[in-house]
Amino acid sequence: MSNKNEQQKRAPRETTAARQASILAGALRCFDELGIDGTTISDIQKETKCSVGSLYHHFGNKEGIAEELFIEGIQQFNTGMIRKLKRSTTAEERVKSVVRFYCDWTARNRALARYLHSRNIEFSEEARARLRQIHELYINQVFQLFTDHVLSGEMRALPLDTYVPLISGPVQEFTRRWLSGQSGSGSSISREMKELFADAAWKVVKT
Amino acid sequence: MSNKNEQQKRAPRETTAARQASILAGALRCFDELGIDGTTISDIQKETKCSVGSLYHHFGNKEGIAEELFIEGIQQFNTGMIRKLKRSTTAEERVKSVVRFYCDWTARNRALARYLHSRNIEFSEEARARLRQIHELYINQVFQLFTDHVLSGEMRALPLDTYVPLISGPVQEFTRRWLSGQSGSGSSISREMKELFADAAWKVVKT
Amino acid sequence: MSNKNEQQKRAPRETTAARQASILAGALRCFDELGIDGTTISDIQKETKCSVGSLYHHFGNKEGIAEELFIEGIQQFNTGMIRKLKRSTTAEERVKSVVRFYCDWTARNRALARYLHSRNIEFSEEARARLRQIHELYINQVFQLFTDHVLSGEMRALPLDTYVPLISGPVQEFTRRWLSGQSGSGSSISREMKELFADAAWKVVKT
Amino acid sequence: MSNKNEQQKRAPRETTAARQASILAGALRCFDELGIDGTTISDIQKETKCSVGSLYHHFGNKEGIAEELFIEGIQQFNTGMIRKLKRSTTAEERVKSVVRFYCDWTARNRALARYLHSRNIEFSEEARARLRQIHELYINQVFQLFTDHVLSGEMRALPLDTYVPLISGPVQEFTRRWLSGQSGSGSSISREMKELFADAAWKVVKT
DNA sequence: AATGAATGAGCCTTCATTCAT
DNA sequence: GATGAATGAAGGCTCATTCAT
Numbered sequence: 113m114s115n116k117n118e119q120q121k122r123a124p125r126e127t128t129a130a131r132q133a134s135i136l137a138g139a140l141r142c143f144d145e146l147g148i149d150g151t152t153i154s155d156i157q158k159e160t161k162c163s164v165g166s167l168y169h170h171f172g173n174k175e176g177i178a179e180e181l182f183i184e185g186i187q188q189f190n191t192g193m194i195r196k197l198k199r200s201t202t203a204e205e206r207v208k209s210v211v212r213f214y215c216d217w218t219a220r221n222r223a224l225a226r227y228l229h230s231r232n233i234e235f236s237e238e239a240r241a242r243l244r245q246i247h248e249l250y251i252n253q254v255f256q257l258f259t260d261h262v263l264s265g266e267m268r269a270l271p272l273d274t275y276v277p278l279i280s281g282p283v284q285e286f287t288r289r290w291l292s293g294q295s296g297s298g299s300s301i302s303r304e305m306k307e308l309f310a311d312a313a314w315k316v317v318k319t
Numbered sequence: 320m321s322n323k324n325e326q327q328k329r330a331p332r333e334t335t336a337a338r339q340a341s342i343l344a345g346a347l348r349c350f351d352e353l354g355i356d357g358t359t360i361s362d363i364q365k366e367t368k369c370s371v372g373s374l375y376h377h378f379g380n381k382e383g384i385a386e387e388l389f390i391e392g393i394q395q396f397n398t399g400m401i402r403k404l405k406r407s408t409t410a411e412e413r414v415k416s417v418v419r420f421y422c423d424w425t426a427r428n429r430a431l432a433r434y435l436h437s438r439n440i441e442f443s444e445e446a447r448a449r450l451r452q453i454h455e456l457y458i459n460q461v462f463q464l465f466t467d468h469v470l471s472g473e474m475r476a477l478p479l480d481t482y483v484p485l486i487s488g489p490v491q492e493f494t495r496r497w498l499s500g501q502s503g504s505g506s507s508i509s510r511e512m513k514e515l516f517a518d519a520a521w522k523v524v525k526t
Numbered sequence: 527m528s529n530k531n532e533q534q535k536r537a538p539r540e541t542t543a544a545r546q547a548s549i550l551a552g553a554l555r556c557f558d559e560l561g562i563d564g565t566t567i568s569d570i571q572k573e574t575k576c577s578v579g580s581l582y583h584h585f586g587n588k589e590g591i592a593e594e595l596f597i598e599g600i601q602q603f604n605t606g607m608i609r610k611l612k613r614s615t616t617a618e619e620r621v622k623s624v625v626r627f628y629c630d631w632t633a634r635n636r637a638l639a640r641y642l643h644s645r646n647i648e649f650s651e652e653a654r655a656r657l658r659q660i661h662e663l664y665i666n667q668v669f670q671l672f673t674d675h676v677l678s679g680e681m682r683a684l685p686l687d688t689y690v691p692l693i694s695g696p697v698q699e700f701t702r703r704w705l706s707g708q709s710g711s712g713s714s715i716s717r718e719m720k721e722l723f724a725d726a727a728w729k730v731v732k733t
Numbered sequence: 734m735s736n737k738n739e740q741q742k743r744a745p746r747e748t749t750a751a752r753q754a755s756i757l758a759g760a761l762r763c764f765d766e767l768g769i770d771g772t773t774i775s776d777i778q779k780e781t782k783c784s785v786g787s788l789y790h791h792f793g794n795k796e797g798i799a800e801e802l803f804i805e806g807i808q809q810f811n812t813g814m815i816r817k818l819k820r821s822t823t824a825e826e827r828v829k830s831v832v833r834f835y836c837d838w839t840a841r842n843r844a845l846a847r848y849l850h851s852r853n854i855e856f857s858e859e860a861r862a863r864l865r866q867i868h869e870l871y872i873n874q875v876f877q878l879f880t881d882h883v884l885s886g887e888m889r890a891l892p893l894d895t896y897v898p899l900i901s902g903p904v905q906e907f908t909r910r911w912l913s914g915q916s917g918s919g920s921s922i923s924r925e926m927k928e929l930f931a932d933a934a935w936k937v938v939k940t
Numbered sequence: 941a942a943t944g945a946a947t948g949a950g951c952c953t954t955c956a957t958t959c960a961t
Numbered sequence: 962g963a964t965g966a967a968t969g970a971a972g973g974c975t976c977a978t979t980c981a982t
Contacts, residue, residue, distance in 0.1 A: 128962085147439055149356040152955060163964045164957085170962095174956065232354055232439050270515070274493060278519055282488035286481065308477070312485055312523045335945080359972060370947045375974070377945090542941085561853055563770035566976060577943045578978085584941095588977065646768055646853050684929070688907060692933055695902035700895060722891070726899055726937045749966080774952060784968045789953070791966090 132170050135160050136181050144223040148178060148230055179239040183246070185224045190250045192217055197254070203261035207279060207317060208310035214283045215309070218291065219300035226291050267317050279313045339377050342367050343388045351430040355385055355437060386446040390453065392431045397457045399424055404461070410468035414486060414524060415517035421490045422516070425498065426507035433498050474524050486520045546584050549574050550595045558637040562592060562644060593653040597660065599638045604664045606631055611668070617675035621693060621731060622724035628697045629723070632705065633714035640705050681731050693727045753791050756781050757802045765844040769799055769851060800860040804867065806845045811871045813838055818875070824882035828900060828938055829931035835904045836930070839912065840921035847912050888938050900934045 138160035142151040153174055157164055171177045196213045200206050218225040235243065258275070261267045270278070286309065290301065345367035349358040360381055364371060378384045403420045407413050425432040442450065465482070468474045477485070493516065497508065552574035556565040567588055571578055585591045610627045614620050632639040649657065672689070675681045684692070700723065704715065759781035763772040774795055778785060792798045817834045821827050839846040856864065879896070882888045891899070907930065911922065 131962095147441075149439065150441075153957085154955075165959090165964050166962075168957070229438065231437065232356065234354075234357075271512070273496065274489075274512070274515060277489040277492035277496070277516075281490075281492035282481075282484040282523075284484075285488035285491060286484035289480070289484070305478070305481070308481060309484075315523060316489075316519045338945090360974080361972080371949095371974080372947050372976085373945075376947095381973070545941095561855070563853065564855075567978085568976075578945095579943050579980085580941070582978070643852065645851065646770065648768075648771075685926070687910065688903075688926070688929060691903045691905075691907035691910070691930075695904070695906035696895075696898040696937075697902075698898075699902035699905060700898035703894070703898070719892070719895070722895060723898075730903075730933045730936060752966090773950085775950090785953080785970095786955085786968050787966075790968095795952070 128170075131162075131166075132180075135162060135167065135170060136177070136184065138162075139177050139181055140223050140227060143178070143181070143227055143230075148233060175234060175236060175239075178233055179235055181227065182233060182235075183239065183242060185221075185228050186243070186246060188221075188224075189217055189228070190246065194250070194253050197257050203258070203264075203266035204314055204318070206257060206261070207267075207314045210279055211283050211310040211313050212306050214280060215287065215301045215306045218287050222291060225287070229288060229291075265319055268319050270317070275317065278316050282312055283309045335377075338369075338373075339387075342369055342374065342377060342384065343391065345369075346384045346388055347430055347434060350385070350388070350434055350437075355440060382441060382443060385440050386442055388434065389437075389440060389442075390446065390449060392428075392435050393450070393453060395428075395431075396424055396435070397453070401457070401460050404464050410465075410471075410473035411521055411525065413464065413468070414474075414521045417486055418490050418517040418520050419513055421487060422494065422508045422513045425494050429498060432494070436495060436498075472526055475526050477524070482524065485523050489519055490516045542584075545576075545580075546594075549576055549581065549584060550591070550598065552576075553591050553595055554637050554641060557592070557595070557641055557644075562647060589648060589650060589653075592647055593649055595641065596647060596649075597653065597656060599635075599642050600657070600660060602635075602638075603631055603642070604660065608664070608667050611671050617672075617678075617680035618728055618732070620671060620675070621681075621728045624693055625697050625724040625727050626720050628694060629701065629715045629720045632701050636705060639701070643702060643705075679733055682733050684731070689731065692730050696726055697723045749791075752783075752787075753801075756783055756788065756791060756798065757805065759783075760798050760802055761844055761848060764799070764802070764848055764851075769854060796855060796857060799854050800856055802848065803851075803854060803856075804860065804863060806842075806849050807864070807867060809842075809845075810838055810849070811867070815871070815874050818878050824879075824885075824887035825935050825939065827878065827882070828888075828935050831900055832904050832931040832934050833927050835901060836908065836922045836927045839908050843912060846908070850909060850912070886940055889940050891938070896938065899937050903933055904930045 135156070139151070139156050142155045142159050146155060153164060153167060156162070156167060156174075156177065160167075167177070171180060193210070193213050196209050197206055200209050255272075258267065262269055286305070287301070342363070346358070346363050349362045349366050353362060360371060360374060363369070363374060363381075363384065367374075374384070378387060400417070400420050403416050404413055407416050462479075465474065469476055493512070494508070549570070553565070553570050556569045556573050560569060567578060567581060570576070570588075570591065571581060574581075581591070585594060607624070607627050610623050611620055614623050669686075672681065676683050700719070701715070756777070760772070760777050763776045763780050767776060772795075774785060774788060777783070777788060777795075777798065781788075788798070792801060814831070814834050817830050818827055821830050876893075879888065883890050907926070908922075
């Protein structure tokens, strides 16, 4: 995120940005293991070797840490997805890309993925606003990419709020079960599985 | 709920069962509005007009209330689903029944459905054991009903852990969004939507 | 305590007195293992297979149980000691009897002995009065037995409040350590030890 | 208690030690008056003008306070006793010193002495380990001081576990009664009494 | 005499947050 | 920017006791 100090890894004193990133990483480990409500400031402190004061200095309060982590995660996911979608061109490729990216990203960012699935984060009004904006931007980009395929007749015309469930619902559900079955390392999702869900998604939305 | 004096010994004083049920109902209202972690014993108390002591007398602790509620909810859902599935005979009818029942049950039991979606309940080992057993029983019954259809070639042969995501994933995702868009009143899910998801499910698993 | 029902041991329904005795025995087990403050009514209930209501019916409240147990223990000890002292006649025999009886009784009634050593029982005014009276009676009997020996010159004339510490202090201390070193079964105090303390006591108070 | 700025790093902020000491003093006052189990955190709070949080910050929990107080008391007693014993040389002087120091220390630290006699403190495993170590160290030092006197024939050779009861048992018992007869003000133990118990102790263990 | 559901005061403890250094 | 002692509101839970059956 900054180009200061090329030796990012072992610098004796971290940059502010790096410090914040490492705090978020530690917090994620806590949230993943203890749950969000189950994690205390003190837990994060121990995990990050950071003083209470510093935590508050950087993020305002506990909620701030949870929000920042969530937002960064969403953005990372969205950015990746959009980049991936832009690389393909046909409707089929794009629909399948959604599924494949979902699998790949989740497997590569297990703890973060689990975190983004949390349904009990209490966001501040401000965070909610930021998220809404980020989501709108994302949704617009995605729909823009697909609108043509619908208009051209390659894809079925369906109620807008059914596309996501139809295309992503199955992988999401599969993935959720897969994630809760393993908390540590582990392989990725097999090529066959990915294609199975990709095919299913396409089968449902193609004309 | 049963005639008085049927068997004096093993019938919990008539009122006891009713009391417990009403506590669970009140707790659900709290959990739904405040979140599980956000609900305090005192909230439940006010909602149920019950003393702290009684709450603990009946359920051991807050966790116990949450567990019992969850288990009862799951059982109610499972029982309904099995009953519904047994009424249909063809593969197509059954697959579609899964989707339709999911929609109907969810619409009829909104708060409970939302609660069953919670991903942050801390179960005791004992509760986990009970749930595991309940789940196994359910899964066995369901798979038994569908096995024949797969063997007869009406349905595709797929990895066992993909059927649920493929069939239920979309409705679940749709339903989840639908549930969070409204916390109180609300119609049911429209016939068209239900059929859209039912058709999609069938399209994916039929041969 | 009552002569009702000669078959005290295995009668299908206990007499009231027997019931109370068995409650006290159960309570003692609890107090011994959990401490007095650490023991709850519920613990006693489980240990005695008695309902809460019955406990209160028989003893009024928790304090009542602790008091009754204490008083009965003291009386049993005192009675035994007096009986023993009356059997001997010389000053030396009597002083040594005190020590020997202390050892024997303690070894035979370990849990009760430990209980009587408790220094944190909260007695009601009424219980304190009963205890005071019992103690006075006991002390009077004991002093009466020894007064002559002092007057006759067999024993030293010392401040009244030093006889007990001088004679019983060592065994008491030894015994206390011995008791806390073993909570279950175990042998009794060896003959040699007993005589060692008996001799020491006599050595100190003889003229 | 020490000069400022001697070693900035490992000196707990000057105040910290003082704060902890004053908390222990306040706790002792409570324990002495209300009993250990009878004392609530809130009592200690009022007595020490300390917030709940601070209490827990410094001692972990109520048990921690009780333990620390006990350990500090024991150490103070042991240190004093050893110092005193080292000042005398003959067997007789030493045995009598034990008794005299016991009396003096108890009279000078009444509340603390009463507290050390408590038989209902629930120690954590960690505290028990510390106490065991402290006790061993003490016992070793004491026995080392007396071994020569036994070998030289000035003192009787007795089972190791009888020396303490024989020498200290009587004063302990006397002292215990003396302590419970007065909770506030009060003189010290009279010179005659002290010598009576000192003589008795020597009479019993001398050859 | 027995039973056990109900009660609620009161206790211990946690934890987010502040702030002086 | 960093540190950690201090704060106190708030929460979960225990437990002696009562009382209708």
